Amino acid sequence: MRAIILDSDDNYRITELDEPVPGPGEVAIRTAYAGIQWGDTMVRDGHFPVPRPFVPGFEASGHVIAVGEGVDEGRVGEPVAALTTAGAYAEVVTVPAVLALPAGSVPLRTAAGFGWSTPTAYDLVHHAARVRAGESVLIHAAAGGVGTLAAQFAKLAGAGRIVGVVGSPRRADYAARFGFDQVLLRDDFPANIGDERFDVVLDPVGGRTRQAGLQALAPHGRLVAYGNISSHEPVLADANDLLMAGKSLVTHNSNLLSRTHPDRLADSARQALELLARGRIRIDITAAYDPEELGVAVQRLSESATNGKSILRIADRLGTSS
Incomplete structure (x- = not known):
């Protein structure tokens, strides 16, 4: 062949x-x-x-x-x-x-x-972050494959407000087609969110973006780390500080899941594929x-x-x- x-x-x-x-x-x-x-x-x-x-x-x-x-x-x-x-x-x-x-x-x-993007986005929203109806969601790399799908899954889950963060005005225009209520530029983050706090933050970026994301969480908020696009430098978080603020730092690794529990990944993929077939999401x-x-x-x-x-x-x- x-x-x-x-x-x-x-x-x-x-x-x-x-x-x-x-x-x-x-x-x-x-x-x-x-x-x-x-x-x-x-x-x-x-x-x-x-x-x-x-x-x-x-x-x-x-x-x-x-x-x-x-x-x-x-x-x-x-x-x-x-x-x-x-x-x-x-x-x-x-x-x-x-x-x-x-x-x-x-x-x-x-x-x-x-x-991989579609089941990853499905798992981020439904299993790692467990987005609930009415919650606010901040999605980094919002114009990417996972980001555009996560916005669609969050909307279907009943999220009340979905905000995306992207690297350029061109990508902001693109991300806006996928159900975001607002799209912000990364160079201005976190200053451009002001005092707004989020119930869920989805972060594949890492580094300072991850540290800022933890600060942007509302009480009982969840930040899900699923990559390190910008930096592999360690992000330190004090468990006691998170406990007192009622915040959670969660990780998700689809590649590892495919090796440890492939049936779980496959189940998420089948549910996402059904939504695609029904026209509820688009790629x-x-x-x-x-x-x-x-x-x-x-x-x-x-x-x-x-x-x-x-x-x-x-x-x-x-x-x-x-």
Whole structure:
């Protein structure tokens, strides 16, 4: 089969590899599209060290073509949206069967954009922060994949006020399409929130932004940390101070959840996928790239030069499948 590898010189190349065979509890998928996501920039830049050459790609859509031991053979031919730890930028990828989600009526192009962002946003709102009706929510990186979906899930959960924080006026205009009541610029945060306090803060940024977020919490508020986009410097929080103020600092790690409790991640993903199929949420795919353009696509993502979700065409460009 043909696949894209990330080589030791940080360049992407198309090459021929043996087609993978599903192991116990796995399925093999003929890839139609693959989602491009922030993890691609982290792997390319060495933040997640992996042996090179490496077949990247963490989100795929396509049809199941084979199943491993213990998996229902009736799944062969099923259209799926799949989450994986590698290998989606190839004609065939193997994934745990539990994380190959039946796509149903969702088009494969959209299913590729579903990716990790959608179940992550669902879990942030419903399980980590437990947003209640009438509560106020502050969402950092509001124009990103998780941010735009978290706003939609928070709105469905009955949030009373949803405020987003973004890095530029262009991204503020984009985020405003997804149900935010107000969108603020990061350079002005936290000064631009004044005395307003929030019941929930969703923070993938880290560093000073996280410290300011803790200060911006209302009594009994919850800050959920789920990344460190800007800085890996430690953020220290005194448990006694949090206790006296009635504030909580919670973390969420979807990648870890996929390894420790994949059934829980899959359950959230199925519920989010159902909302997508019913038109209750939307995924905004704004760019589709050919395999030869993957390096450009990842670079544009790392520079915040794109809005919405980017995907890679696999079946029509890398292989001959339809």
